[in-house]
Amino acid sequence: MTAEQAVRARALAVLAGDSDLAGRVHGIFDGAARRASAPYVVVGAAESGDWGTKDQPGREVRLTVTLVGVDPGGPGDAGARIGALAPMLRGAGEGWTIAAVRMLRSRFSLRRAGGWQQDMIVRCRCLAG
Numbered sequence: 001m002t003a004e005q006a007v008r009a010r011a012l013a014v015l016a017g018d019s020d021l022a023g024r025v026h027g028i029f030d031g032a033a034r035r036a037s038a039p040y041v042v043v044g045a046a047e048s049g050d051w052g053t054k055d056q057p058g059r060e061v062r063l064t065v066t067l068v069g070v071d072p073g074g075p076g077d078a079g080a081r082i083g084a085l086a087p088m089l090r091g092a093g094e095g096w097t098i099a100a101v102r103m104l105r106s107r108f109s110l111r112r113a114g115g116w117q118q119d120m121i122v123r124c125r126c127l128a129g
Contacts, residue, residue, distance in 0.1 A: 003059035003126045004046035006094035011043050011063055011122070014088050021085065024078040025067070038115055039069035039078060057128040059096075062104070062121055070115035074108065079118050086122050100125040 001009075008030070015021060016028045021041070027033065028041045044064040051060035067079050089101045104121045111117055 001094045001096075002048075003061050003096050003128075004048050006096040007061040007063050007089070007098065007124045007126065008043055008046050009094055010089050010091070010098065011065065014085055015041060015043065015065075015082070018081070018085055021078065021081045024081065033068070036068075039067065039071070041078075041082065042066045042068065044119075051125050051127075053127070058099075059126050061124045061126060063124060065120045065122060067118045067120070068111070068115065069117075074116065075118045079106075079120075082120060086120075089122070089124055096126045096128060098124045098126050 012030055025039045025041050026037050029036060030043055033040050033042050044066055046061050046063045048059040048061040051058040065082060067075055067082060069075060083103055086103050087101050090098050102123045104123050107119045109117055
């Protein structure tokens with residue numbers, strides 16, 4: 001499994017396993033959410049670059065997590081909960097150890113079809129093994 005796949009799998013497990021977030025959204029989806037009603041979360045694209053050491057391969061993975069909603073008040077508690085869950089991505093699994101996690105940035109925008117979306121970029125630094 002690649003580092004990108006391992007980070008995505010871990011993110012899906014952490015987000016889907018949180019009962020507080022589950023109570024605030026209608027679903028947590030791997031990739032495109034078909035026929036989903038807002039609010040919902042999409043674990044989207046993951047891109048990576050080298051982050052190895054002299055003796056161990058590693059990757060820095062940047063994962064996009066998107067919260068889509070229609071509430072005029074914006075992301076509110078659901079967005080804050082996703083940010084609070086980000087550090088829980090740390091740990092071993094699927095052939096990679098996520099050594100460090102940081103929320104890099106967040107972007108809020110209005111959607112053409114109505115409602116809004118908040119894209120959060122999470123950086124995960126991973127070591128093989």
